[in-house]
Amino acid sequence: MSVDAQISRLKPGRRTDIRRENERAILEAAEKVFAEAGFGGATMQLIADMAGLPKANLHYYFATKEDLYRRVVQQIFEIWLDAASSFDNAPGPVEGIGAYIDAKMDISRTHPHGSKVWASEVMHGAPVIQDYLETTLRDWTEGRIAVIQRWINEGKMQPINPRHLLYMLWATTQHYADFGHQIQTLNDGKPLTDKQWREAKASVKDMVLRGIGAI
Amino acid sequence: MSVDAQISRLKPGRRTDIRRENERAILEAAEKVFAEAGFGGATMQLIADMAGLPKANLHYYFATKEDLYRRVVQQIFEIWLDAASSFDNAPGPVEGIGAYIDAKMDISRTHPHGSKVWASEVMHGAPVIQDYLETTLRDWTEGRIAVIQRWINEGKMQPINPRHLLYMLWATTQHYADFGHQIQTLNDGKPLTDKQWREAKASVKDMVLRGIGAI
DNA sequence: CTTCACCTTGACCATACGGTCAGGAAACGA
DNA sequence: TCGTTTCCTGACCGTATGGTCAAGGTGAAG
Incomplete structure (x- = not known):
């Protein structure tokens, strides 16, 4: 130093x-x-x-405006990558995927803006972070697919398609951030309470883990 | 002639x-x-x-630009409402929810642009279609929740929270349109083939229907 | 053919936006 | 205190955009 x-x-x-x-x-x-x-x-x-x-x-x-935007997008991506560690060192899908859902749902609640910026960026064809998708995200995805496949081989869950499971996890958890306004509208215009968030997390975990035959 | x-x-x-x-x-x-x-x-x-x-x-x-935009958003909303009829007159969740997933997945493939416009509109606080959310969408949602609750009462599926099931259906199916670019990037940069779309639909239906204990 | 409602469009305008710059203020080291 | 670096900001500029308008074109009805 x-x-x-x-x-x-x-x-x-x-x-x-x-x-x-x-x-x-x-x-x-x-x-x-x-x-x-x-x-x-x-x-x-x-x-x-x-x-x-x-x-x-x-x-x-x-x-420039682009510089500022790029920094914002990168920031979110790093937060999500950190959350991905929930996946690792888990003995099975109940712990690993369960923790991942918890982490992603928490981020949806604490960083709803970032999630929306990311969604917008991807929807517009990822003009700024295309290289991240092709390198970091692709590698991460392949790694987790391998983990899931291992769990399947070990009989810890049903032989579902790991890729589509990941898409379902991303879609479902981020929906609570990206479509938060719609959810709030359908909740009598009021934001979800702490209790409702716990209910949401429990529901998602229950349906997903049952859906892959882990419980 | x-x-x-x-x-x-x-x-x-x-x-x-x-x-x-x-x-x-x-x-x-x-x-x-x-x-x-x-x-x-x-x-x-x-x-x-x-x-x-x-x-x-x-x-x-x-x-005005707003007029044109409003028409585009309304168009998609109507397409989705039409697809919602898949839900009705179904004897149970396997047929009803299965058909709904099929319909929404098909729309994600045939109308990806519309889905993105809708997502963007909601993410930005639904400045244009807030009244639709509060009337048509809310009514539709309550109606389907009642149907799902009936299926639960009849023992045709697990007692999950119907509201969060709907969110999962929306999130998962629309993900294939809204995040189509990301999915394509993770598919070696190539759009999903017919076979891959069938695989996606089957995977989603399998995981969801198993997740709610309908199969 | 004439009429009339509807359609077309190049030229134009006011505004708002991203970005620049020069000159000054504040902080810091010596 | 002095010199240097970093920070601050009002005023300004070129451009792009949403929207307007007036003049002209077009086709069907009578």
């Missing part, structure tokens, strides 16, 4: 703090605006207002 | 035809452009080019 880095760690420094805090505020505002208006409908002015900064200041930290 | 003349005689009238044909072409182009670029990213010029008409002509048939 360099001397500079040591000093930097001991004394965070006003400068560093300013940059970090402003970038954080901008990314948070951008995530919300991109989610609610889409890339084309979002404006730098609106993001700036929501972040409490002049528009010109945004361009100081993020050169 | 020529074929043209025969067709011409069958046609109700040139005027009506022109309007119908142009509106059809505009709506078809608009559905695609709105799906691929979002409402904010779509431009009337691009829709016009794709429909093969001057931009000013679009505004002759559809006063």
